[in-house]
Amino acid sequence: MKNVLNTKDVVKVLKIIAKRIEENKDYITDLDAILGDGDHWANMNMGYQKIVSIEEELLELNLADLFKKVGMTLMSTIGGSSGVLYGDAFITAHKSLIGVEEMDKFKIHEVLDSGLNAMMKRGNAKPGDKTMIDTLYQAVKAYKESLDNNDEFEITINKMVKAAEEGMESTKEMEAAKGRAFYRTDKGVGHIDPGAVTMYYQIQELAQYIML
Amino acid sequence: MKNVLNTKDVVKVLKIIAKRIEENKDYITDLDAILGDGDHWANMNMGYQKIVSIEEELLELNLADLFKKVGMTLMSTIGGSSGVLYGDAFITAHKSLIGVEEMDKFKIHEVLDSGLNAMMKRGNAKPGDKTMIDTLYQAVKAYKESLDNNDEFEITINKMVKAAEEGMESTKEMEAAKGRAFYRTDKGVGHIDPGAVTMYYQIQELAQYIML
């Protein structure tokens, strides 16, 4: 169990996420082929592989610069809707990390929350719109409630992952209000949103790393 | 048997030709569909029907003006290659008819010959090129030889029709050098040229009228 995360930790988590995404090509591609234009896996994979390829450079950076660099890199490499959403999330989050050497559980919440808010603002989306927001929103909400509850950090992390999973699953029965699935006559009902899934992978891998 | 032709006669012949062409739609269309673009019957029919429709006007004209008017009408109504060839033939022939009230057998030759020459010049074509020229050329040649032979007019007319028919038939085994059949790899060998057929109809109907 880790209590704080520094640059080295964050880079490690990013590498683990890259691997997780790489391994789930068909599932994610199929989901976006059904609900969107089928490129979500390719977009995310390209972005995270790029992150892996600049590992050395990232390890030299302080946390704030790391987040900014990761944001800029994801933004330009992922492209499309998710590129700018992740880019904005990381770039916005970097502001709360200026001068910070290590993130404790409160900082981690602040970072996740500012990323969530950036995404919601950028995408003009809210929970229930059948997007990646549904995963992150539930995760951040559960995290916050657990913090307010003064739970053990391990419990907080567990609650976060569980909420993220529920958020992801909940997109299945939602009607799309944002993204391309909106243009389908059935509004995508019956299918999980691909962006909600890749968001879940990231939260889950972060949690798992912290719990080690 | 007529010895001379005046305006009334020419207009009658034109009407008979119009009918002959009208009746042979499929044969001519098919020939041009094989060797060209399939519009030769439609072109010729449109032209001659137009002539029929202005019969009253034509009957008012002297021979020279009649030929000019028929030429201009065929030219603009037939269109394509045969429109300009027939147009030029009639318009050119009109010059040898200025001041002429009736055509005798020498004038008829002169008219046919000047039409032939106009066509050959306009189309840059000669006998053997697999065109309407092959019919007219043989007809005019036989007519001339018969005139030089001092044959009876009836014999001259008969010789002309026979030669026209042979000219038409001869196009079957020719390779096209002009017109669209030139672009076929077999150069159209094995098929009679549609323009040679409609030319034969005209010569034959003229002859038949004279023989009445």
Next chain:
Amino acid sequence: MKKIINQPDNVVSEMLMGIEKANPDVVYHSGVEVISRKQKKDNKVGLVSGGGSGHEPAHAGYVGYGMLDAAVSGNVFASPSPDRILKGIQEADSGAGVLLIIKNYSGDIMNFNMAKDLAQMDDIKVETVVVKDDVAVEESTYSTGRRGIAGTVFVHKIAGAKAEKGASLEEVKEAAQKTIDNVRSMGMAMTPCILPAVGKPGFELDDNEVEIGMGIHGEPGIERTSKKTAKEYAEIMVKKILDDYDYSSSEVALMINGLGSTPLMELYILNNEVQNILKDKGIKIYKTFVGNYMTALEMSGCSVTLLKLDDELKDLLDFESKAPGMRV
């Protein structure tokens, strides 16, 4: 799929190299896929537009004196990323600020707005306008709403002329917004288009079927119907536009736009019908544009665009444009 391309992955960059080689007035910034003017005028408001590729001559063909300063290309039918757009903004900026002309697609909106935020961090003054001229889709606050299609070209033209005349960022934005407020379009498609990377059509239409209101990426329209005459197509499209916006007794600019593979002959036949209808309704046509202005690869089909004009807009529409996509 038969296309004159090399690798599907390289179509955008090779196309932009080809544009640079054809047009001596522009320069291509490779990697960020930006085409910008070679000659800059100090303190002129910069105009940037862009979006997915596949809509040529939009957007790179509208870079030139009297229209855009920079165009930013994404991959085929995909929004460019904010870093690319930022480069476009930087190239377009000559001290008087930059206006972004965005078509109303959520990807474009997010990426252009993000780029705006990045540019403002660099102290470049940036404003945006969003074009949503396609009356096939109902406007709504719930979803992204109406799409931006061929009417966007008029926004480039009007804002471009305004900027060229030395107007401020505020004024240029106002002219662009006035154009947006007064422009409506309606389209239809007859055959699909093929994304180079996909290699097969994204949808199918029977040999007897057309889709009224289809978007310029093949997004669903409002009705699949059997094929009709040019006159009927004109009636359907014009009616839909006039139902949405009252152009009666006004003067308009008319654009008859081809989607890519519809011959100019057919666009002129459609123009004849559309103008007959407009004349009957007492709508006066001030200027007509017939051609391929906002395409969808090799889709066949068309759109009709009307822009209501006042004296200012007429003047700006008539202003010189040297952009190859729309010479005035």
Next chain:
Amino acid sequence: MKKIINQPDNVVSEMLMGIEKANPDVVYHSGVEVISRKQKKDNKVGLVSGGGSGHEPAHAGYVGYGMLDAAVSGNVFASPSPDRILKGIQEADSGAGVLLIIKNYSGDIMNFNMAKDLAQMDDIKVETVVVKDDVAVEESTYSTGRRGIAGTVFVHKIAGAKAEKGASLEEVKEAAQKTIDNVRSMGMAMTPCILPAVGKPGFELDDNEVEIGMGIHGEPGIERTSKKTAKEYAEIMVKKILDDYDYSSSEVALMINGLGSTPLMELYILNNEVQNILKDKGIKIYKTFVGNYMTALEMSGCSVTLLKLDDELKDLLDFESKAPGMRV
């Protein structure tokens, strides 16, 4: 067949009405299917071109200041008759004589020459030039020989500028002939076109097949081959042109022409490849034109045209043109 038309029989006249309605500088003479300039300049040599319809913007789109004075349309892919051409000549004549720019097809040759004879009876001085730029077909005295294709547009441009500058009929003809002597084109087709009156394609090409050298009416080319990359198409077409005419170490105008349904994206990709090859060969490109200039209804494919330039031709090429089909 899905086309934006009404009656197949009326496509030409309705198209020309649509052109008249789009272009305030021209007038349509119905019945004879002539588009001519509204404003005439006294004692300017008149320029007339034309031919079958279906090649838009050729030829009516080239009527305007700096190019043609009148364009005469036949039915789709069929030569106009002499009386129509005569009307074009009469409209174009302002006292200094008229030059007819004819593409080398036997129907066009016969009809235009007949019209010339008719005009001369009316005491109008008429000269002709015949464009035969298509290197796909061997030149021969036996048959009609080489076809006239996209290079014709350069002849309109050069002769148009020369006439606008006040040159005599003799001089305008010389400039046109110099252009013809120095212009070569080579094309290829990927999908067929459909004549409105016929309703089905005139030929078939496999989904994997292209035809090198096909004419702009679907006339046979020199080789059917499997589909290739843009680079390979560029190599094949440029080689065929350079084998026919020596452009080495000269300056040229380059036209990358689309046949109708090939997207601008692909034409620009081709332009990139063609210019790379020409650069390697030391051929300098003075000016580039990329677009649909001489089409074949909705055929997909392209042609490449090179025109060797000297100082006079450069000057004439750069001269203003207000014709909608080629704005310079």
